[in-house]
Every structure is written in structure tokens, then in C-alpha cells.
Amino acid sequence: MNTRPSIAPLLLLFSLAACGEQGEAGSVPGAAAGAESEQDVRVFVGARILDGTGGPLVEDGVVIVRGGVISEVGASDVVTVPADGDVVDLEGRFLLPGFINTHGHVDSGGDRSDIGEQLDIYAHYGITTVLSLGDQADAPREERWSPTLDRTRLFVSGPSLSPASPADAGDEVARVAAMGADWVKMHVNAGGGRDTYPDVIAAARERALPVAIHIEELEDARGVLEAGVTLLGHSVRDQPVDEDLIERMLERDVCLVPTLTRELSTFVYADRPDFFDDPFFLERSAPEDLEDFLTPQRQAQAEGESARYWREALPLAMENMVRLHEAGVGIAMGTDTGPSGRFQGYFEHLEMEMMVEGGMSPEAVLVSATGEAARCIGLEGVLGTIEPGVWADFVVLDADPRDDILNTRTIHSVWIAGNQVR
């Protein structure tokens, strides 16, 4: 995993402020919760551990969880299994941090209206944390740092901001801050946002709120970096990334979220997609839910001008992702799931498959979906790795995802705060 200095003091502030619901000033939520309920001990034994940092696999590993937080981890010959623990035998299976989607949408406007159901679906597929970028800020998050949490952890930005003028930026940011948003989100493209983003970013920074921006073009990516953006919410898709952009991203430690499946979703319904017959997909989609995608109108839309544009932009988005990754820029797995035709839970696995297709190694993609994703959104040391002090969110797989990224779909079980959710 990337060991450059942490993003910026801003994100540390964010992480402490966002996680401060536990009360203790200056402490991370994991440590606080663990101390509160030491009596609740669960011990995972026999697993082959991939820790989410890209470190070596630990054979015959033991993970001890107290009050929802990892307290100890290591090989069975160095970690002593406590006598009072509830033991979970995972012999020969692969234990990884739960996957983190750094660009999702959890709201009532997509194919499914119930927010709790959406969080359950993400959890079912092993997506244990979602950053929802551009939706209601009032989605339920009160249990986010509870040891009894049993569905996906949710972080939200509130609605994507589009102030009418730079002078309105401060009020817009104040509005989402008052809603309790964890992030600020806005769009910057040919459709708008270019004259207002410097003021939005400045106003968000004043409140120690991180900012994710939807960009499509290289020049916008450069501009928002210069203004102090925290996260690039999509790929650069209009031209190849250049040395200047790479340097700015490295210098400011800003990550990019590829959202390759977002492009895929614009054109994949031109024909009946193969995944409509995938049993893993059908676990949480009924065949009658898919009928809308098989109508002549839907198929024509997927062959329209806009769809063609994104289809043609996808190979460049993939090349840019790899170029940035190879230069050491952080890549955070994210999908833009939630809107119609971008299936929550399943599309995160499809995203990881496409990231490998694009040229990243399975090992790098796994880190990008766990430890690196957490680091990119200011939650390093809190989520995304199998290390002491980190919340016990795990995906357990039957087959090695390093051999084949499709093995992320061989899910044996999913755990959030040490609680089994699948």
C-alpha cells in the first residue's frame, strides 16, 4: 500500500469529525468502541488472510475481534486464541477486508426505493462500506460506529451542489453541512460548475468537509486539483492524462475513482447482457425486475449518441486508470451504482473485473477496493484493512481472488463489525 504522507490535515480532521460520534475527542471510532464492549469476543481461525495493504498472505491466520473491532491478527503460532471467544472456523478460506465503494448512490430514486434494503444488498455482496455521492443527507447512519451494525456502513455527501453563482457557494455548502453531510459533491463539466467550484471547495475546506467532484475532462481535473479537491469521482475520459496531472495528484495525494461500470451501463443494455443469467447476479435481482432493460426503447437508448460517446471513451478511461496507478497515484474502487441499470452489489464485482481487464493486477485491484479505498476517503486505520484497531468488516472467499478476480464472487460469508450478515 501507498505509504506517502496522509492526504492532508483536512482529511484527518474529517476523519475525526465524522467519526466523533463516539464521544472521545481525538480517538478513532474503532478504538473507542472496542474498549466499550470487551466482553464480546469473536475469533476467526484457519483463514488465509489478505490484509488489504498488499502485504504478504498470512497462512493459517487468526483474527480476534472485540466489540466489533480487530484487536489482534497474525499466524496461529504467534496469536493466542482467547478461551472466552466465540470461534469461527474458516479453514483454508480467504479472509479479506470488506470491499469499499467510494462512489455509490443510496437513495430513493433508483430501481429500489428502500434505503435499508439497498444497504442490505450491498452487504450481501460483500460491499461493507459505501460513500454515497449526491443523494439525501438524511439517510440512516446512526449505527455507523455501533458494534451491533449489521448492514453496510454509509457515508453521504448530500445532493450534488450547483450554486447559481460563486457568491452562492458558501450558502450551498452550509446547507448540506446542516444536513449532516460527510462530504461535499459537485459536478464540473461542459454542463456547468466551472465558475463556481473554487468557491465551493474553499467553503467546504473551511468546514473541514472533504470534496468529491464529478469530472470527465483533463482540464477540469487539473483545475479542481489546483483548487483543492479531495477526490476525483470519475475517470478522465477526453484525453490521455499527462505528467502535469500525475504530478499534481501525487503532490496533493488525491485519488481517482474509475467508475468503469458507469460507462458500461450506458451501452450494455443494447443486447441482453450476459450477467442477466449469472446466478450470482440473480441472488438479489428477480427476472421480472430485468424486463424493463429488454424493451426495444431501452435497447435503442443504449445504442444512441450519448451511449456511443461513453462506449468510445471507456478504453481511454481504462488506459488513464492504469497510467495513474503505475505512476503511484491512488486508485479507489468505485462504481456509481444505484441509478437505474447500475446494480448495487453486483456491479462492484464487475468493476473489479473491468479494472483487471483494463490492466491492473488482481492484487492491486483488491487493495484498491479495500485499504487504498479507505485511505483515499480519509478512513485509513478505521476501515479497509485487517489490522488491530480497524473495524472488523470481512469478506470470506472460497477461492483465491489473486488467481482470478472473478473469485471475489465465491463468497462464503460477510461480516460487518464482526457480525455475520451473509
Ligand SMILES: [Zn+2]
Ligand atoms: Zn455518481
